[in-house]
Amino acid sequence: MNWVGLSTVIHREVTRILKVANQALFPPVISSLLYLAIFHFVIGKARGQSTEYLAFLVPGLVMMSVVNNAYQNSAFSVFIAKYSRYLEHVLTMPLSYRELVLGILAGGIVRGGITAGSILIATAFFVTPQIHSIGAVLAYFLLACIIFGSLGIIIALWAEQFDHLGVINTFVLTPLSMLGGVFYSISVLPPTVQFLTLFNPVFYLVDGFRYGILGSNDAPLWLGALVLGVLAAACFSLTVHLMGRGWHVKE
Amino acid sequence: MTTTPPALAINNLRKRYGDVEAVKGVSFTIDKGDFFGFIGPNGAGKTTTIKSIVGLLNFTGTIKVFGHDVITDYREARRRIGLSPQEFNFDRFLTVEEELSYTAGYYGIPRREAQRRITQLLKRFKLTDKRTKRTENLSGGMKRRAIIARALIHEPDILILDEPTAGLDVELRRELWTELSRINKAGTTIILTTHYIEEVEMLCNKVGIINKGKLIAFDEKERIMEELGNETLVLHTAKPIPKRILDGVDAYIEVEGKRTRFTGKGMKQKAKALILRVEKSTPIEEIDMQRESLENIFVRMTTEGTAHPEGKS
Numbered sequence: 318m319n320w321v322g323l324s325t326v327i328h329r330e331v332t333r334i335l336k337v338a339n340q341a342l343f344p345p346v347i348s349s350l351l352y353l354a355i356f357h358f359v360i361g362k363a364r365g366q367s368t369e370y371l372a373f374l375v376p377g378l379v380m381m382s383v384v385n386n387a388y389q390n391s392a393f394s395v396f397i398a399k400y401s402r403y404l405e406h407v408l409t410m411p412l413s414y415r416e417l418v419l420g421i422l423a424g425g426i427v428r429g430g431i432t433a434g435s436i437l438i439a440t441a442f443f444v445t446p447q448i449h450s451i452g453a454v455l456a457y458f459l460l461a462c463i464i465f466g467s468l469g470i471i472i473a474l475w476a477e478q479f480d481h482l483g484v485i486n487t488f489v490l491t492p493l494s495m496l497g498g499v500f501y502s503i504s505v506l507p508p509t510v511q512f513l514t515l516f517n518p519v520f521y522l523v524d525g526f527r528y529g530i531l532g533s534n535d536a537p538l539w540l541g542a543l544v545l546g547v548l549a550a551a552c553f554s555l556t557v558h559l560m561g562r563g564w565h566v567k568e
Numbered sequence: 569m570t571t572t573p574p575a576l577a578i579n580n581l582r583k584r585y586g587d588v589e590a591v592k593g594v595s596f597t598i599d600k601g602d603f604f605g606f607i608g609p610n611g612a613g614k615t616t617t618i619k620s621i622v623g624l625l626n627f628t629g630t631i632k633v634f635g636h637d638v639i640t641d642y643r644e645a646r647r648r649i650g651l652s653p654q655e656f657n658f659d660r661f662l663t664v665e666e667e668l669s670y671t672a673g674y675y676g677i678p679r680r681e682a683q684r685r686i687t688q689l690l691k692r693f694k695l696t697d698k699r700t701k702r703t704e705n706l707s708g709g710m711k712r713r714a715i716i717a718r719a720l721i722h723e724p725d726i727l728i729l730d731e732p733t734a735g736l737d738v739e740l741r742r743e744l745w746t747e748l749s750r751i752n753k754a755g756t757t758i759i760l761t762t763h764y765i766e767e768v769e770m771l772c773n774k775v776g777i778i779n780k781g782k783l784i785a786f787d788e789k790e791r792i793m794e795e796l797g798n799e800t801l802v803l804h805t806a807k808p809i810p811k812r813i814l815d816g817v818d819a820y821i822e823v824e825g826k827r828t829r830f831t832g833k834g835m836k837q838k839a840k841a842l843i844l845r846v847e848k849s850t851p852i853e854e855i856d857m858q859r860e861s862l863e864n865i866f867v868r869m870t871t872e873g874t875a876h877p878e879g880k881s
Contacts, residue, residue, distance in 0.1 A: 319674075322673060322675070324673070328670075329659075333661070336661075403659040406659075407674065409646060410675065411642075411643040412674055567623075567624055568585060
């Protein structure tokens with residue numbers, strides 16, 4: 318293991334994030350607060366169930382932002398490196414492809430952590446802060462970062478222009494997040510839609526993270542852990558494989 | 569008894585881009601300490617070969633760097649290689665110092681040692697006052713120096729330079745030649761691709777000529793120049809040499825008034841007899857012996873259908 322090499326990749330990623338920390342910090346906090354405000358002052362009060370619903374909403378909003386930030390961080394980092402040919406330089410270094418992918422994912426974890434922490438702090442003004450299981454919170458947070466950080470790397474390797482990164486955001490991440498139980502419990506859905514939701518990985522992330530915060534969940538925890546564990550291992554292995562092949566980088 | 573593996577051993581390297589086979593079964597070996605000039609026209613396969621060595625291309629065949637396969641044992645192979653690529657591939661957001669520092673880190677060099685080497689390299693490549701400047705804001709010459717400094721940060725056993733002097737002015741080029749000679753004399757094997765053949769003639773001890781994906785010449789530079797190069801005997805005479813004297817001489821002959829050039833292989837050995845033959849009819853005022861330049865040999869070998877020994881058609 319090239320520990321100095323790995324820590325260098327992480328250092329570069331984290332330094333890059335800190336240079337644009339406002340992008341990791343402010344947009345997710347602002348959008349989460351806007352969601353809370355709308356649900357609290359407009360919808361919630363009208364329906365007389367505000368506080369309980371806000372507490373339900375917070376973990377979903379955090380997870381939605383973590384998913385987005387993990388994806389965007391690795392997608393942009395790798396795409397910019399590919400675009401400027403710096404990725405070619407890194408690919409000639411004595412780093413294993415696993416070390417390289419781990420280093421990039423670590424960047425997504427840091428950015429996701431900044432995002433999650435700042436949303437939790439900001440929403441504490443509306444909702445009493447609580448953590449039911451710190452282990453579950455960390456586990457689902459890491460799974461989200463691995464799965465969607467890996468996806469970001471894969472898309473960046475494949476992408477030929479910046480627009481391609483956004484396409485996945487619009488057509489994959491947003492629908493998966495919106496339909497992943499961030500805003501509702503799937504128990505209110507018709508059985509068919511409920512069944513279809515079980516194929517959405519974001520649902521398990523939200524559900525598991527919500528368990529970590531509130532102690533309540535929709536689907537069996539073992540099922541979510543199994544699906545996400547397998548998916549994270551598959552995404553990570555595929556990313557390492559594609560990085561090694563130099564997919565869309567090496568001719 | 570252990571034998572040191574060659575610095576670079578390429579065996580049957582092939583690379584295809586779609587329907588075009590860019591490199592068609594190239595094999596050669598470079599020994600430790602060699603300064604190898606790898607020359608060929610544009611698109612001949614030089615950069616493809618180099619990209620294969622450093623792991624930026626998928627290819628067939630085998631490449632070993634100091635005995636380490638560049639595919640199966642890529643980390644060990646890469647530890648020994650320093651690369652200055654043809655196109656700059658800096659992280660445009662980093663300063664010169666950061667660029668070197670991160671590269672040192674990727675090679676696993678601890679921070680303090682890296683800092684010592686960076687200070688030395690910046691000084692050696694006259695970049696000390698530019699160390700906090702972003703690489704994208706450097707001039708072409710400075711970028712080239714920075715990328716070579718970056719290639720040397722881990723003190724590689726083999727330094728690969730793909731067109732390092734392209735776009736440099738004469739002074740910078742000469743400075744770089746001096747630096748490269750020093751690096752080679754200190755024991756680093758160097759592989760150099762260039763369009764300036766004079767560079768190879770001056771710096772290298774071994775030469776490979778690649779054309780249309782095939783290695784058409786590979787040897788010690790001196791042997792290439794001796795075996796493939798022509799020699800020219802130039803005689804300045806008091807009056808033009810009569811045609812009957814020139815008839816039957818085994819050489820390519822050019823007559824320009826009182827100056828006659830005899831070009832061919834082994835002209836040095838034939839010169840004495842030829843001079844005696846000419847002197848019988850015409851007094852000789854001046855004798856000159858010229859060796860064909862590597863550039864001429866290169867042009868002749870890479871230009872199709874050229875029968876003229878000097879590469880002129």
